Amino acid sequence: MSTIERLTSDMTAALKARDHFALGTLRQVIGAVRAEEKAGKVARELTDEQVQAVLVGEVKKRRESATIYAGAGAQDRADNESAEADLIETYLPAALSDADVDDLVARAIAEVGATSVKDMGQVMKAANAAAAASGGRVDGKALSAKVRAALTPGT
Template identity: 70%
Template sequence: MTTLERLTSDLTTSMKARDTFTTGTLRQIIGAVRTAEKSGSVARDFSDDEVQKVLASEVKKRRESAQIFADAGADDRAANETAEADLIETYLPATLSPEQVDALVADAIASTGATGPKDMGTVMKAVNAAAAGLGRVDGKVLSQVVRAALVG
């Protein structure tokens, strides 16, 4: 079952259970996927990886919104955004642990022969390719780990 099929199935289940929070959140993310599919010059069906990228983007948006609401003192709205992000994350593969990221970076540096910060792009590309089947990696965290490994 693809991620989009699972989302649609879970939406039906939540509607039957009259779970308004889950129903609303799933409708939003299915809508975001459909909108992304229609963007560009030609509408097309997304692969599962592309759907996962849209979901990751939606999680990131909600986490950023939650932080903004929390900073503004709107704790109830921040909690709602966080709960939505948590729900969406259940449809994404697990995030790699810091130890796994460190190991991937070390392997990529060894395999590419990187020697300094000028090789950062090559190492990032190798790590992202290696991590593709293992789980999610936050790009910002990955960039920091690669930079630290190449400089230090």
């Protein structure tokens, strides 16, 4: 079952169970996926990987909103945003551990033959491809920091 099919099925189940929180969150996520499908000059059907990329973006938006709300003293809204992000994350593959990311970066550097920070773009491309192939999820900022540290002399 594809991710969008799971989302739709779970939305129907939430509707029947009268779970307003899950229903609202899933409607928003499905709406974001449908909007992405219609973005551009020609409507298209998204692949499962593209749907997951939309979900990653939705999680990121909610985490940033939660941080802003918490900083503004609106803890109830921050908690709601965090709960929505947690719900959406259940539809994403598991995040890779730090050890897995370190191994992935080392293999990408060896594969590309990188020797300096100038090769960072090639290493990032290879590392992202390897992460996608492994079925795991990796945070772009964390990956970038690890690649930079690995390619910087003296670290």
